[in-house]
Amino acid sequence: MTQYERFLDTFFNPAVMAQYFPKIVEGLLVTCQIAILVVVSGILFGLALALLRSYRWAPVNLVIIFFVDIFRALPPLVLILILYFGLPNVGLTMSGYIVLWLVLTCVLAAFSEEIFWAGILSVDKGQWMASRSTGMSYTQTLLNVVMPQAIRLTIPPLTNRTIAITKNTALGMVIGVDELLNEATTAQAFSGNATPLMMGAIAYLILFVPVVYLGRYIEHRFAWRKV
Amino acid sequence: MDALLQQFFNFDIMMQASPIILRGFGMTLLLCLVVIPMGLLGGLAVALASLSPIRAVRWTTIVFVDLFRAIPPLALLIFVSAGLPFADIRISPFAAVCISFLLNNSAYYGEIYRSGIESIGSGQTDASRSTGLSATQTMAYVILPQAVRNVLPDLVSNTVEVVKLTSLASVVAFAELLYAADMARSVTYNASPITFAAVLYLIVLWPVVRLLSRLENKIEN
């Protein structure tokens, strides 16, 4: 075998590819599923926290800020390991899937709360006054006047942050969630061949390159950088 | 409640595990000292290449950046550490971490530098070139100092992410903080060592996160 043939046989082996293709696709679907769940629940949770924070009830805000800081400062893998290995011993057993979803949801919620909150603060005070002067309540003003303006500013940073956190679905491998990375490494171990790793890498690119491009497009589209 | 405390905040177990955990903490700091400067320099190179006058260099750089922004960092780390041996390249876990972090972090830092450089108006280049400074001197003495200052919060924020990312090294058996804590966890059947690790991460990162969120809200005001 030449050098080149050996390379192909190790990294792009057709037989291995055919054998593990279904597994890789299964893993890709699981990754997609968790990703979508995390994006929806994480952003909604973060939005709810930011709206709640805007009422400025001191004790509530303290709790929100504490929550946000913790989930911004801790590595997600640390949180995943604590919950996955700690909770069963106190009688609460959660599947790896649920732990992964819960942790990533909280992390995304923490980051998106900060982004939404910065957006709310950025809306000019005059907008509040104008709206309140027409007889609208605080909540009406927040939902009808302030948020529509704030959301626009939050879209570029929120997109980038969401992409970064969604990629953390790969951490599921560590606690046995049968997502893409787990399927790829398992297949690599069984086959003794690097082809499944290549398939995994390509699958990630197929999944995330369009998302990264979407992020780029949105950043240009909504750019509000000062000149 | 008591069971919770026993399971997550068991002080005795924490003390027992503290020598190995603190050693792991030292390794995490060491790892940071290697990968952060590497990422900052790699990112600068990526940013300068992405603004190159040569189109081929620009496009290659954009492909590089998008590729490594699209692959999850853990996946990249595993591909490097499990994939390279198949190509008869044997590397230590430490080297695997450094290589995959360099690729991933350069892409992210690079995007930050680039947006900073693009935020500087062309008048600064005009003024600098009109006094006879070369293009390289203009970049080094006029554009970059301002660009870095403009994106300093983003650079700090990304550095926090890099510190958090070092926890991934535990997956390829590099004996850093989380690896040490998880070892202790598996021996004691108790999650307190990981809580201990979490506290150490918080001691380092919480002040920075607090500072960042004050900075962000100040800018918005």
Next chain:
Amino acid sequence: MSYGKLEVLRGIDIDVMPSELVFVIGPSGSGKSTFLRCCNRLEEPATGEIIVDGTSITARGADLNAIRRRIGMVFQSFNLYPHLTAGGNVMLALRKVLGKPKAEARLIAEAALDRVGLADKIDNYPNQLSGGQQQRAAIARALALEPKIMLFDEPTSALDPELVGDVLNVMAELKKAGMTMVVVSHEMRFAKAAADRVIFMDGGVIVEQGAPADLFANPQHQRTRDFVRQVEH
């Protein structure tokens, strides 16, 4: 000179004498600024030749950086480096282009800032200076390199009216000291008082030129007449 696909300047052929102050006027978009930026090749002329102090700056292989430091330029928006003090702004090219040691560069910077009346602002950052002071610091930055010629691109257009006088005074002093200057500006009163020659540009060509007294009092072309009438009212 063409810019993108659009030809901006055509057939500009002028000589500027040593110690002459040439004043360029014209409606916006007439190519005045582009002409000025060609003079130190911040803008690349497609064809033609520009000779400064006996050296062709459009020649192939011309040492642009060496040439540029002999051509001072002052911009409408000052373009001071915000991360450096007034002194730092003046010293940067002295140190990096001329390779002067720090102490010597500082002495030169002090003298240059003193010349524009800002000796006491050497350690202030641009955001601690008024617009007029910033523009004077920018003039000092160019002066410190001992240029053979100074190019002014609407130096007072971005200033509040009450700050314009300071900058014009500095320019008048330079003229008195024998500096060769090309000024693009709308300050007609200054043109009348200090210019040796006024050039009226429109649509990328020189429509007419002459001594200020002649050109303002007795313009030859209709376009010049229209423009002069407009700016005088």
